[in-house]
Structure formats: C-alpha cells, structure tokens
Amino acid sequence: MLHACLFDLGGVIFNFDFAPFYERVLPHCRAGVTREDLERLVEARHEKLERGLIPFQAYYQRYVEEAGLRLGLGEFALAWSDIFTEMPETTALLRRLRGVRLFLLSNTDEAHIAWVRQCFGKVMGLFEKCFYSYELGHLKPAPEVFRAVEAATSLHPADHLLIDDLEANVQAALDCGWQGTRFTSAKALEESLRGLGMRFME
Numbered sequence: 001m002l003h004a005c006l007f008d009l010g011g012v013i014f015n016f017d018f019a020p021f022y023e024r025v026l027p028h029c030r031a032g033v034t035r036e037d038l039e040r041l042v043e044a045r046h047e048k049l050e051r052g053l054i055p056f057q058a059y060y061q062r063y064v065e066e067a068g069l070r071l072g073l074g075e076f077a078l079a080w081s082d083i084f085t086e087m088p089e090t091t092a093l094l095r096r097l098r099g100v101r102l103f104l105l106s107n108t109d110e111a112h113i114a115w116v117r118q119c120f121g122k123v124m125g126l127f128e129k130c131f132y133s134y135e136l137g138h139l140k141p142a143p144e145v146f147r148a149v150e151a152a153t154s155l156h157p158a159d160h161l162l163i164d165d166l167e168a169n170v171q172a173a174l175d176c177g178w179q180g181t182r183f184t185s186a187k188a189l190e191e192s193l194r195g196l197g198m199r200f201m202e
Helices: 019-028 035-050 056-067 073-081 088-096 110-119 143-153 167-175 186-195
Strands: 004-007 014-016 084-086 101-106 129-132 160-164 179-182
Touching: 019 035, 019 073, 035 056, 056 073, 073 110, 084 110, 088 186, 101 143, 129 143, 143 160, 143 167, 160 167, 167 179, 179 186
Parallel strands: 004 101, 004 160, 101 129, 160 179
Antiparallel strands: 014 084
16 A cells, blocks of 8 residues: 655756756856866766765865866855756645655755755645655665665555656666656646545645
8 A cells, every 4th residue: 555655856846957057157167167067077976965975065176176166165055056946736736645645755965955945945844754865875766765765664665656757766666666656747647646546635
C-alpha cells in the first residue's frame, strides 16, 4: 500500500534556469572568460557541492581562482540561487492530496535550499520532511539515497512513490523496490496518482 509520496524539487515543484546565473556572473570575471568556461566550472564542481563534499564557500572560491571572479560571496550566492520559479499547478496538486505522507527528495546544495526556504517557505512547509543530497552524502540515483529515506520513514520500500522528472531516478527507485512515476505535467501526475488510489480534495 502506498503511504509516502516523495517529490523531486527541480523540474517538479520548481522550474530552474541557470541562464540568469551566467548573465550575472560573467561580467565580473576576468577578461577572456566565456559562458562556456562558467558552464564547465558548474559541471566540474557541482556534484561535489550537491554531495556535501565541499562547503559553498569553497565552491565560490573556485570561481575566484579559476575565473577571476570579483563578486563577493553574498552576491555570488544570490546569483547562484535566484534561478527558481514555482510550478503552481504542481503546488496546487500538493495542497489537494489527502491520505498520504508528503516528502521532498532532491539532489541539491545548501545555498539553493537556503534560498528556496526563504522565498518559498509556504511551499516547503507542505512536506513532512525534506531529504537533500548534500545532507545524505549521495545523489539520486544511488541506492543509498532510497535506503536512507526508508530508515527515516520506517516504511517498507513498496510503500514509497518517487515522483521525478528524470527517468534514471525513477528506474533506480523501481530497482530499490519503490513505486515510481516520471513527472511530465501536474495533470498527468494527478491521473497517475488517482490510478494508484490516491485521494484529492475536490
């Protein structure tokens, strides 16, 4: 029986776009640094940040050293984090769900979560508990992520449903004995949840 729905954050609860980050940061880098250079920095360092292997200040310092960044830490954190917009159809669905425990399960970092909590506190308050990769030390689709959630909820694997926009993460959940559905739209998700016996406030 399904007792817990675990929602991904980016691409399910919030849209995100790194383009504004590059636009804000690039003018403050040394001459010759390109957007492609910044994209490579994000790609090379972001996994360590999301696994909690480095603090955000150390992540910022790499931009100072490798891109000649002249922004202060606070301004960099703002540029890094102000990339999210709420997906109102999904959050409306969350508010209507009944009879199931709601959790968040996200690959993310400390700065992004601090910003999301500050700007979207009411949305984040819809969840009983939030599981973040930087605290777990592992990223989806690693099985350690799903085992950590099970330890916290004290539920059988099959009692959990992962709702994620990435097929690899959904497949990993299925491989761990969970249920899973790939998010494409709030409307499609509601239909899927109704098919699983979920109830909604009409």
